[in-house]
Each structure stands twice: as structure tokens, then as C-alpha cells.
Amino acid sequence: MLESLSGETRLFPILGDPIAFVKSPQRLTAGFEARGKNAICVPMQVPEARLDGVMHGLSLIPNVGGLLITMPHKFSAFAYCATSSERARLLRVVSVIRRNPDGSWHGDMFDGVACVQAQKDQGAQPDGARVLLIGAGGAGSAIAIALLEAGVRELIVHDADEDRAAKLIELLSDRGRGRAIVGPPDPTGCDMVCNATPLGMAADDPLPVPASLLRPSMFVGDVVAGHGATPLLQAAVAIGCKTANGVQMVEAVQEMMLDFMLGDG
């Protein structure tokens, strides 16, 4: 039994549907415990059309200290946040929510910034770099913002859906930092390559970029987690690249979520 579970335990529910496969209850609760906090992350299955009533109900409970938001609610939950970070506002996405002093909700989103942090932890140097990012979906968009925030000089975004890539570039153009452009999946001349697509989850997926174009000086990151070393990362390691994998990124997200939930974010 959870050592510290009591009437004083603070709750941090994770809201999603389906919910049975999320790992946050175990991981975040272990993190709270390691930090000596009497807090627990519990799963709440919230069907898509029911978010409104659940958000209202949870807002009324003072010992609900924060919320984790997963699919299908990452976009709709943004509307319940009285305040949010700049990166969350840009995408209108939140994955973590905590209380403001007045009890209202404050939202943030660490998926991108944690990926970049994990890459830096493994030796990547995004400041001033030229970066190829594959994937302009939810993960890719968040990583693109975080890369520009980290000082990337030129960001080349590729997505099989060209419209989606173009829309992300348009969004990023308001950032006033490094240049972001749409481009082919060609890492030639890049300092970093990052895969933000699901390619690598299935055994017969094609590589997101041709292995023959990788060079030892390139840092290669891959968001795919839980499927061992992806073919992309295997190729990168064989060539001599430094790499960061999806598990390292997930671990970095957990740490940032814990800091945020406990008010140190």
C-alpha cells in the first residue's frame, strides 16, 4: 500500500480515454514519493463528451492539486485554463494543469521542451544549430517551438502532409527567432535530426530519413518510446552519432511535470 496515503493526500488525476494503459499513476506517484510529497496520480477515464462536467467537478475539490491531460482532451482542456504558458497558448494545447493561487487552472505543455532537454542531456547543442524535424503533428509542433526557444538558427520541417508542415511554419513565423522552413527529409548540412512521427513503432516502417545521409557529427533524436532502439537510432549509433531516445524524453517529461505540479516549475 502507498506509504503516505491518507486523508491529507493531494490528488493529481490523469484524464483520458482510454486510460487503462497510461503509466503516469505509477511513475508520477513514485516521483512524488521520492520527493517526500504526500501526493498521488490516479487514473480517471473521461469520455470525450464528458470533459466539461469532470473539469467543473474537479475544480471544486481543493485537494485536487493539478491534472494531467492525455488523449483525447489535450486540445479541449486548454479552454479550462484561466492562465497558461506561452508555448501552450501558441498550440492551444495543455498536458499539465495546476492551481493558480485563486484556485483557477494554469496550463502548460512540456512534450516539446522535455524532448529538447533530453537531447541536450545526451550532448545535443541546439543553440545556433541547423535542425531537421520530421513530423508536424502534436509532438512535432511542440518540439519545433522548443527547438526555436532553445536557439535553433534554422529549422527545416518535413511532414508527409505538406499542408500540416506549412501550417506549423506559419504558426512559428510569429515567434521572431530562428528561421523555420518546410523542406525535404534530407539531413545534409544539419547539426541535429529529430523524428517526431510514429515511424519506427512497427517493424516494417521505413526510416523517417535515409540512413545513408546521416553523418557522425549529427545528433539524432527519436520520440518513439517503448519499442527498443528504433531502426533510425540503430543506424545513427552505427554511424557514430550521439542519440536521444523516446524513453529518455518521457523521463524528462516526468521530471518537468513533477516540478510543475509541485509548484517549482
Next chain:
Amino acid sequence: MLESLSGETRLFPILGDPIAFVKSPQRLTAGFEARGKNAICVPMQVPEARLDGVMHGLSLIPNVGGLLITMPHKFSAFAYCATSSERARLLRVVSVIRRNPDGSWHGDMFDGVACVQAQKDQGAQPDGARVLLIGAGGAGSAIAIALLEAGVRELIVHDADEDRAAKLIELLSDRGRGRAIVGPPDPTGCDMVCNATPLGMAADDPLPVPASLLRPSMFVGDVVAGHGATPLLQAAVAIGCKTANGVQMVEAVQEMMLDFMLGDG
């Protein structure tokens, strides 16, 4: 950390205000674990005026399997139950709620029946007995109903508030079982004596019944828990009475709640 905590964990929140001092999160969760169930009881502080929004929100979450209700919500929570036990309807009080197959709430209340069970476990024989019950508040009312359900022939109810005692007798008159009357705190001729008042919590409380009137043949029960053996029970043991204490009653409540929540009730 709770061994089985995961995305598949079923939630059984306890709703009350204040909530910091409740023991159900530890006790019920340990009980779920002992029965091999992936379920947890978590505290939710719910200020009195906020019950409506919280009940609605929790009703929308399929893995919330049931609720425990404590002060100040035991009366108001009754209104949210589509169905309830006869004893809950009689007092319009619920302390435990679980799902009906259609997702609506079913309420029950074990405070009285568990007290009587604990007394039977310690040797009391309510069937056909003459019983003096001290206290006609929430606990006393629940115990009175349970005693009559257990076959008590004559129930004498005493309360310092005579109106409250009279109202309880009126409520019980619809039961069509043993006779219930208002009377003095005199156990003479009784088979059982039960204290359902807080007397005995403070060191200088008077005894709820005069110790000189107790006889070895009387079974003496006391709902006061967590303050050691009360002066009433100390006197009863000294005289040679069989007794049941508040802790044994709380333990019986826990077992009944677990059976109920897990659908075996």
C-alpha cells in the same frame, strides 16, 4: 508505492470536509489490496455547497466505482442516489454509494448494522432482547433501525434532547417490528445497553448510564472509538459484562463497505 496502482485502478473517493483526518484511504485501500482488487480509496475535500458539481463530475467517470460519504454530506448525498437500501431511505442518509448497472448511484448506510454486527460478534443476542439505547442522533438512529431489524423485542431510547428521541420513535413506528419507546437511561431489566452518544470521548464526561445499574448479564456496547476503553466499558468489564467497543464497530463497518463497494454486499 501502492503495488497495483496503474491506469486500470478503480477509484473509490471519500467525500467530506474536513477530510484530512479520515482513515478510509488507508483502511479501505488495504482492504481492497487484501482482497486482490486493483482499487484505491482517495480523499476528496468537498465543501458543503459544492457537493452538486462534484457528484455530477464523478458520475461521469466510469472508473469511479463508488463513493464514501462523510460529514457534512451524509444527508445531502441521499438525493443523488437513484436507488438505495430501505434503511438508507428511512433516514434519508447514505454513507456508501456504488454504481448500478446503468451507471446511476445506489446508496446504503452501514453505521447501524455494523454496530449491531460487532456486538453480535462479541456475544450479544439482540433477537428477542430488551435493549436500552442512549442517543437518538445519526448513529443512534441507524443503530435503532438495525436493532429492530435484528429482532429486538423492546427498544428503549433515551436522549438528552427529548424531542429528538420522540421523533426517532415516530420514525421507527412504521417499521412494524419490536416495540420502540422513549425512556430514562435506566438499564434495569435490559439484556443489552448501547451508548450512541459522544459521552466517553472527554475524560470528565459523565457515564451515559449509571454504572451501579449494570448487571453481569447485560451486554454493553459503546460507539466511541479511538479513545481507549471508555469509562462505561471499563465499568461494564469490571462488573463482568460482555462488551463491544467503537473500534470493533469501525472494523465491522469497513468490512461491510468493502463487500458493498466490490459488489458482494
